[in-house]
Amino acid sequence: MTIVPLALPQYHYDIVIEPDCLPHLGGALRERGLGKKSPKVLLVSHPFLLHHYGSKLVDSLTGAGFVVSTLSLPPGERFKTANSVQKIYDAAQAHHLERSSLMIALGGGVIGDMTGFAAATWLRGIDFVQVPTSLLSMVDASIGGKTGINHPKGKNLIGAFHQPRLVWIDPLVLQTLPGREFRAAMAEVIKYGVIWDAELFKLLEGTRRLDQLRYIAPETLQEILTRCAQAKATIVMEDEKEKGRRALLNFGHTIGHGIETASRYKINHGEAVAIGMVLASQIAQRMGLWTEDCHDRLLNLVHKAQLPTAIPPSVPMDAICQALGSDKKIEGGKLRFILPTQIGQATIVDDISPDLVKEILTIGYTKN
């Protein structure tokens, strides 16, 4: 078992990583005094996950004395909407959730973000717990308290900072994760290697394949999950509300979000971030911040994860530019990029010229 603590002035919580920990969640909540005043829990998930893991989790919770009701939402980014959050509110109301009740998100980033946002805004904020089931959510979305939903015109435009009270990671659930989603999440894993943790980068370089779970030894997976959680937790502790260094986590995300939105979410988050990292890496190279060798090493990892490195021709460039314009990473009309400087380090650059971005986007359609 690995426990990564995340300490903020107002909150302190653990990120627990342990194979087969799902059946122990109920006890862990009790140990931590969660839901002490009210035993009511709303478990939010989607049909597939509830089928596979629902009873395990519900048994554990009821065994620990909680009264659980379950809400099943349709899976997928296109359901990360105000409408889905409304369904969580309705369930919270029907279940008479109180200020000291708990919401639990069993799912990937979409379920986690929505449930977190509902918890942030139900009765002006109640506790919630993240049980991430996707690799992407385990290494990124479930940690750090960013919650939210999409606006029809842009991703994550609506949201709140609301920290979970516990992040409960069971690597075994990755066995049911579709291959495409596993690969996509590798983009974020690679990201931590580039911007923060050179050791992680080398660990990934030393792993033969990154495109499927079965090629990665359990102890390597545990180390990858731990290093990612540590990186994320450290950055969040430095800068909870993204006023400074937390923006480093957006490496690959400026253009990535643009591509994701412009593709109408046909290209998933991780794939878009992979392309975004490659293009940001090219911008860094152009600006003399980052060597060709580093760029090639990054490209090599992206290839090993079987992730795209070029923008598919089906995504029109003007749609990407338009999405960039309404992206919240713009301050005073300028484009903000996170650019790598060496393996394990990156910097925030606030005044990248739109012309350079367009040039890189144009090249971005050709295979690297």
Added chain:
Amino acid sequence: MTIVPLALPQYHYDIVIEPDCLPHLGGALRERGLGKKSPKVLLVSHPFLLHHYGSKLVDSLTGAGFVVSTLSLPPGERFKTANSVQKIYDAAQAHHLERSSLMIALGGGVIGDMTGFAAATWLRGIDFVQVPTSLLSMVDASIGGKTGINHPKGKNLIGAFHQPRLVWIDPLVLQTLPGREFRAAMAEVIKYGVIWDAELFKLLEGTRRLDQLRYIAPETLQEILTRCAQAKATIVMEDEKEKGRRALLNFGHTIGHGIETASRYKINHGEAVAIGMVLASQIAQRMGLWTEDCHDRLLNLVHKAQLPTAIPPSVPMDAICQALGSDKKIEGGKLRFILPTQIGQATIVDDISPDLVKEILTIGYTKN
């Protein structure tokens, strides 16, 4: 001019009360460094208020270098919905509001709560300013950072704590406030007198009539507004997130909210609170916490404000009880009441028996 400071660990802001201060808002924002990084402002209001005060405010803002767009929403509690907030999001998106942009609420509690909630959740939180135009909002809703909207099944079930950066109160705008709303707000003014400020209570006792603005001298009004703001600010500073003493502000609100919901908002907030205070006062008397003399003095003020003291027969008792059951003031199934102990003091009682409440509700239909 009165300035009441409100200092919290993370935020510090002023509540400014000054006749004819509307045309000076732009300069005040600049002085306080608000909107420094982005000149974009979204002004949210409703048609009537924009007609009377919109150009004054917009002129002041544009004169100070802000780029203002205006959103007009329909007035009234029944529009305090997710749908209205969606319209604010749409306007924020269309106007390309950035993290450092500003929202301004020109209106009563409904506009203020919704705009505050939109600001709390747009890009995970941007700054906002309250320009309250109703007496109710001046003395209560605009101060203290409670924001939110109604759920079809209950008031304010969805929301966030998000402090404004400035509260800008111009008592002159009360001249266009409908009489019914002025009277309703007096319920909250009386509330502060009961739970917090015996001097205020006496000031109200010394005022001949409390039912219309024209009977209240400008200097008395200024003192009422100041004392209410001070009471609210002090309580919020002690307990921002309502984990303890802030609950005192809910005097009259437990039953009040129930009546408001059960009447489908035909009885407005202040009227419902007035009835709620009278009934809570009766509960306090029953429990020997509060004297008959104090009860009569409270009743006298409520009468002077021409506010109801009994539940109208049109509001069925079972509907009130049902609304009480889904009210967020319930912890562990028990009913929480704020009960007065002497003029200027109150206490929080967590375990009022539902039987006593039903008994008081039954009596509550007869004229006091």
